[in-house]
Amino acid sequence: MSIWSLAESVAGSQVLPWNYxxxxxxxxxxxxxxxxxxxxxxxxxxxxxNTRYRDRIATLDWFSVNLNGFIYDDSAxxxxxxxxxxxxxxxxxxxxxxxxxxxxxxIRLQFGFVKPKRPSVPHDISRTITxxxxxxxxxxxxxxxxxxxxxxxNWNLPYPVDNGPPIPPDPIDPPARKIVYLIMNTLQVTxxxxxxxxxxxxxxxxxDIDSLSWKxxxxxxxxxxxxxxxxxxxxMKDIHVTINTHEWVFSIERYTSDEKFPTTxxxxxxxxxxxxxxxxxxxxRSYTNSSATTAAQAANAELENTGFAxxxxxxxDGDLPDWIIPAGALSYRDKxxxxxxxxxxxxxxxxxxxxxxxxxxxIQPRYKTSPWNWDTVTPDAAIYIGMVRSRSARYEPAxxxxxxxxxxxxxxxxxxxxxxxxxxxxxxxxxxxxxITAAAPAISRGRNELAATGNKVVETLSVLIPEQGxxxxxxxxxxxxxxxxxNPDSDYVGLVIANSISVQKAGGAEIYxxxxxxxxx
Numbered sequence: 001m002s003i004w005s006l007a008e009s010v011a012g013s014q015v016l017p018w019n020y021x022x023x024x025x026x027x028x029x030x031x032x033x034x035x036x037x038x039x040x041x042x043x044x045x046x047x048x049x050n051t052r053y054r055d056r057i058a059t060l061d062w063f064s065v066n067l068n069g070f071i072y073d074d075s076a077x078x079x080x081x082x083x084x085x086x087x088x089x090x091x092x093x094x095x096x097x098x099x100x101x102x103x104x105x106x107i108r109l110q111f112g113f114v115k116p117k118r119p120s121v122p123h124d125i126s127r128t129i130t131x132x133x134x135x136x137x138x139x140x141x142x143x144x145x146x147x148x149x150x151x152x153x154n155w156n157l158p159y160p161v162d163n164g165p166p167i168p169p170d171p172i173d174p175p176a177r178k179i180v181y182l183i184m185n186t187l188q189v190t191x192x193x194x195x196x197x198x199x200x201x202x203x204x205x206x207x208d209i210d211s212l213s214w215k216x217x218x219x220x221x222x223x224x225x226x227x228x229x230x231x232x233x234x235x236m237k238d239i240h241v242t243i244n245t246h247e248w249v250f251s252i253e254r255y256t257s258d259e260k261f262p263t264t265x266x267x268x269x270x271x272x273x274x275x276x277x278x279x280x281x282x283x284x285r286s287y288t289n290s291s292a293t294t295a296a297q298a299a300n301a302e303l304e305n306t307g308f309a310x311x312x313x314x315x316x317d318g319d320l321p322d323w324i325i326p327a328g329a330l331s332y333r334d335k336x337x338x339x340x341x342x343x344x345x346x347x348x349x350x351x352x353x354x355x356x357x358x359x360x361x362x363i364q365p366r367y368k369t370s371p372w373n374w375d376t377v378t379p380d381a382a383i384y385i386g387m388v389r390s391r392s393a394r395y396e397p398a399x400x401x402x403x404x405x406x407x408x409x410x411x412x413x414x415x416x417x418x419x420x421x422x423x424x425x426x427x428x429x430x431x432x433x434x435x436i437t438a439a440a441p442a443i444s445r446g447r448n449e450l451a452a453t454g455n456k457v458v459e460t461l462s463v464l465i466p467e468q469g470x471x472x473x474x475x476x477x478x479x480x481x482x483x484x485x486x487n488p489d490s491d492y493v494g495l496v497i498a499n500s501i502s503v504q505k506a507g508g509a510e511i512y513x514x515x516x517x518x519x520x521x
Contacts, residue, residue: 192238209477213275278338318368323438348441349448400454401428417446455521494519
């Protein structure tokens with residue numbers, strides 16, 4: 001139950017102190033009249049041109065755009081004016097009033113074609129779309145090769161990448177250290193076509209780091225043996241040479257005779273089969289690349305459909321890099337395939353190492369590792385000093401440069417290659433090459449140019465040739481080898497730049513390889 005009663009009305013009879021408002025503006029008149037019609041039918045603007053009728057009667061110098069017209073061609077009118085032979089009369093009376101001219105140079109006559117005044121015509125009006133969806137072709141064709149690799153993929157990044165600790169290479173097979181080496185040397189020479197053994201003596205096999213092929217020479221006794229190997233109308237003939245299980249294949253390219261009663265002997269010479277891609281056996285041609293390619297692709301294209309091949313690894317630190325060659329950068333005239341490949345390879349400081357018995361080359365840098373890093377390099381082979389019959393050396397002084405500026409010619413890049421920590425204070429002459437079109441070949445070329453500078457020792461070692469698989473084997477140019485001694489302080493590292501093998505006669509002859517090394521002084 002509520003504790004209070006009903007409230008009393010306080011304002012129930014309250015009377016408002018104001019009344020209703022009266023009408024104030026009921027009869028008020030406007031101080032302005034009616035508005036005029038905004039779009040008068042007789043109004044003509046002096047600057048808006050919307051109809052052709054006004055364009056025809058207006059005296060102004062501009063017109064509306066002619067959207068449906070054709071582009072004006074005044075060539076015919078100008079040609080007619082130039083070819084007009086009608087006489088031309090010029091009235092100088094100046095509207096009938098004679099004028100006294102002070103000088104003839106005051107008169108300026110201008111003749112020519114004056115374009116009439118007319119509306120402009122848009123140039124790019126099209127009523128139909130000329131592009132359309134391409135028709136699919138070869139949707140079921142089987143491609144005879146595998147997945148491709150992007151030509152823009154370059155593993156030689158221009159910035160350092162941390163790949164973790166380097167993986168050490170497989171250790172080389174050390175040569176056996178003996179007091180006495182017993183080797184039964186063997187020499188076998190056969191005709192490849194018939195397998196007939198050949199009586200060839202005085203065999204010499206040689207190669208150097210700049211050769212495209214191995215070289216062979218020997219002496220043949222008897223006309224019958226010569227007939228098996230001498231070149232004829234069908235071309236050169238091949239022989240197979242095996243020395244202590246190491247094999248070569250040579251093509252005999254020439255011979256000379258030396259007849260003295262009662263013997264007849266012939267001197268023959270030949271080359272390994274890689275020489276077929278060089279002069280004078282391979283045809284020459286001229287070429288300019290019309291589209292971008294890579295160096296490796298361009299080199300392999302020169303050997304296409306010839307049976308010859310290149311082994312060009314590019315992923316390792318000691319490999320020759322691959323790079324992009326833009327359209328028009330590779331241009332040559334009257335060159336053989338081997339010359340073109342050499343041109344591409346030497347651009348990045350590389351060499352072509354010919355195979356001993358196959359139709360192929362190995363592509364690699366001249367210096368797989370720079371000489372200033374040879375103390376920590378893992379060599380390709382090792383020679384124990386006990387396997388060396390004789391050794392000779394000569395000292396070759398040369399300036400020690402620490403900087404090389406490498407640049408393209410008509411296109412490409414420019415790179416100043418410096419030895420780390422040197423400051424580049426002693427630069428060598430600049431290197432210019434048309435195919436320096438990327439940083440990777442420029443850096444590789446500069447490094448190899450600097451590696452060839454400085455004082456050096458050229459050493460020749462007469463070394464045993466063990467059988468296949470035994471160290472050091474037949475040493476090839478471009479290999480980095482170490483010469484080991486009983487005292488490790490006397491060990492040194494060198495680069496193989498040449499090798500020559502001499503065999504006086506078959507059977508129990510002495511066989512040595514004369515290896516030429518380049519090492520730091």
